[in-house]
Amino acid sequence: MGKREFKPGNMLNPLPVVMVTCLDEEGKPNIITVAWAGTINTNPPMASISVRPSRYSYAGISKRKAFVINLVSEELTKAADYCGVKSGRDVDKFKECNLTPCKVPGTDIPGIAESPCNIYCEVVEEKLLGSHAMFISNVCGIQVDDQYFDEKDAFHLNDAKLVTYSHGQYRKMGNSIGKFGFSVQKSKKKKLRKFGI
Ligand SMILES: Cc1cc2nc3c(=O)[nH]c(=O)nc-3n(C[C@H](O)[C@H](O)[C@H](O)COP(=O)(O)O)c2cc1C
Numbered sequence: 001m002g003k004r005e006f007k008p009g010n011m012l013n014p015l016p017v018v019m020v021t022c023l024d025e026e027g028k029p030n031i032i033t034v035a036w037a038g039t040i041n042t043n044p045p046m047a048s049i050s051v052r053p054s055r056y057s058y059a060g061i062s063k064r065k066a067f068v069i070n071l072v073s074e075e076l077t078k079a080a081d082y083c084g085v086k087s088g089r090d091v092d093k094f095k096e097c098n099l100t101p102c103k104v105p106g107t108d109i110p111g112i113a114e115s116p117c118n119i120y121c122e123v124v125e126e127k128l129l130g131s132h133a134m135f136i137s138n139v140c141g142i143q144v145d146d147q148y149f150d151e152k153d154a155f156h157l158n159d160a161k162l163v164t165y166s167h168g169q170y171r172k173m174g175n176s177i178g179k180f181g182f183s184v185q186k187s188k189k190k191k192l193r194k195f196g197i
Pocket of ligand 1: 032034055081086165
C-alpha cells in the first residue's frame with residue numbers, strides 16, 4: 001500500500017456547486033454555474049466566487065459588484081449543468097431552463113425561485129489570481145423556502161436535497177453520519193451510568 005504523487009491541481013473535494021445570478025453590463029439577467037465558491041468569514045458573513053474573466057458573466061459582476069448565489073437541489077442539477085456549458089452571450093438561460101426569476105431582498109438582481117436558498121452578495125474586493133478573478137464578498141441577504149421550516153419554526157436545510165460536485169460529477173448527499181461535536185459527546189448510556197442509572 002503506497003501513495004502516488006499527483007501533479008498539483010485543484011484536488012479539494014467535494015465542492016459546492018451553485019448557480020450564480022447576475023446582471024450583464026446592459027442589466028439583463030444571466031446565470032453562471034460556479035464550483036469555485038467558498039465560505040470565507042463568519043463575522044461579517046462573507047463568501048467568495050472565482051470567475052474566469054472570459055466568462056460573459058464576469059463583466060457584469062465586476063461592474064455591478066454584486067451577485068446572487070442560488071443553492072442547487074437535485075431537481076435543479078440539469079439546469080445547473082446547462083448554465084455551466086452555455087453562455088449568456090448566446091442564450092437566455094432563465095428561458096431555456098424554464099427557471100423563474102424571483103425578487104431577492106436588497107437587490108434588483110433576480111434569484112432563481114426554484115432554488116431552495118438565494119444568497120445576495122456584495123463584492124468588497126476583486127482579486128485577479130491568474131486564470132480566475134476572485135470576488136470577495138459580504139453576504140448581505142438570504143431567503144429560504146418556507147417548506148424547510150417545521151411547525152416549531154426550526155430550519156431543516158438538509159431536507160432541500162442539495163447536491164455537491166466531486167471529481168467532475170454531481171453527487172447526491174448521503175445520510176447523516178454524525179452532527180457537529182458528536183465525537184466528544186457523551187452517549188446517553190454513559191450519561192445514565194454516570195448518574196448511577
Ligand atoms: C459544474 C461546473 C462548475 C463550474 N465552475 C466554474 C467556476 O467556478 N468559475 C468559472 O469561471 N466557471 C465555471 N464553470 C464554467 C461556467 O459556468 C461556463 O463557462 C458558463 O458557460 C459561463 O457562462 P457565461 O458565459 O454566461 O458567463 C463551471 C461549469 C460547470 C459545469
